[in-house]
Amino acid sequence: DAKTTQPPSMDCAEGRAANLPCNHSTISGNEYVYWYRQIHSQGPQYIIHGLKNNETNEMASLIITEDRKSSTLILPHATLRDTAVYYCIVRSRRLNNYGQNFVFGPGTRLSVLP
Amino acid sequence: EAEVAQSPRYKITEKSQAVAFWCDPISGHATLYWYRQILGQGPELLVQFQDESVVDDSQLPKDRFSAERLKGVDSTLKIQPAELGDSAMYLCASSFHRTETQYFGPGTRLLVL
Numbered sequence: 001d002a003k004t005t006q007p008p009s010m011d012c013a014e015g016r017a018a019n020l021p022c023n024h025s026t027i028s029g030n031e032y033v034y035w036y037r038q039i040h041s042q043g044p045q046y047i048i049h050g051l052k053n054n055e056t057n058e059m060a061s062l063i064i065t066e067d068r069k070s071s072t073l074i075l076p077h078a079t080l081r082d083t084a085v086y087y088c089i090v091r092s093r094r095l096n097n098y099g100q101n102f103v104f105g106p107g108t109r110l111s112v113l114p
Numbered sequence: 115e116a117e118v119a120q121s122p123r124y125k126i127t128e129k130s131q132a133v134a135f136w137c138d139p140i141s142g143h144a145t146l147y148w149y150r151q152i153l154g155q156g157p158e159l160l161v162q163f164q165d166e167s168v169v170d171d172s173q174l175p176k177d178r179f180s181a182e183r184l185k186g187v188d189s190t191l192k193i194q195p196a197e198l199g200d201s202a203m204y205l206c207a208s209s210f211h212r213t214e215t216q217y218f219g220p221g222t223r224l225l226v227l
Contacts, residue, residue, distance in 0.1 A: 036218075041221075043118075043207075044157065044205070044218045046217060046218075101147070102159070106154075
């Protein structure tokens with residue numbers, strides 16, 4: 001079972017920031033938070049990941065709460081091409097952690113509206 | 115930018131036939147994954163390879179599915195015989211190491227009639 005909970009759907013106006021929440025209240029100290037997105041009929045696309053500090057790259061920003069029980073993915077200026085299903089996943093990166101693979105939940109369907 | 119390649123992109127077959135999917139991971143990636151994604155759901159892991167060895171096939175229906183990565187580079191996933199319930203997207207992913215970020219290919223969409 002997925003270790004995260006996300007709202008099933010969200011809308012965002014084009015040009016505005018899209019803030020996608022994720023709850024991971026049972027996250028352990030060695031587990032990272034990963035975000036992927038999947039545009040219709042394509043493979044999932046890696047967006048960003050983090051452990052406990054906020055992270056930013058050319059696609060998005062990831063804000064992780066101090067207790068690490070939740071996070072928010074921020075798309076600063078959403079475009080129509082950002083319409084997709086967004087998956088939040090927690091996963092260990094410990095070297096001896098066989099079997100700790102990505103477990104995808106149903107994700108959040110983000111619709112960017114013109 | 116290096117990408118994971120998959121073929122074919124689409125496959126239509128009749129039930130009881132055999133089908134095969136091919137994946138070429140990003141060069142240098144030791145870990146390769148096959149996922150199945152049913153419409154409306156997230157991907158589910160079928161099998162994980164570390165180089166040429168299977169390290170996790172606990173969710174692979176072994177009576178009809180098989181996977182191989184003979185030289186530790188590209189991989190083939192086979193279904194024989196295909197059933198109606200196998201209709202899904204089959205995704206391949208790779209990572210430099212099993213603890214690292216996974217990168218996905220475009221997938222093969224299978225329709226079993």
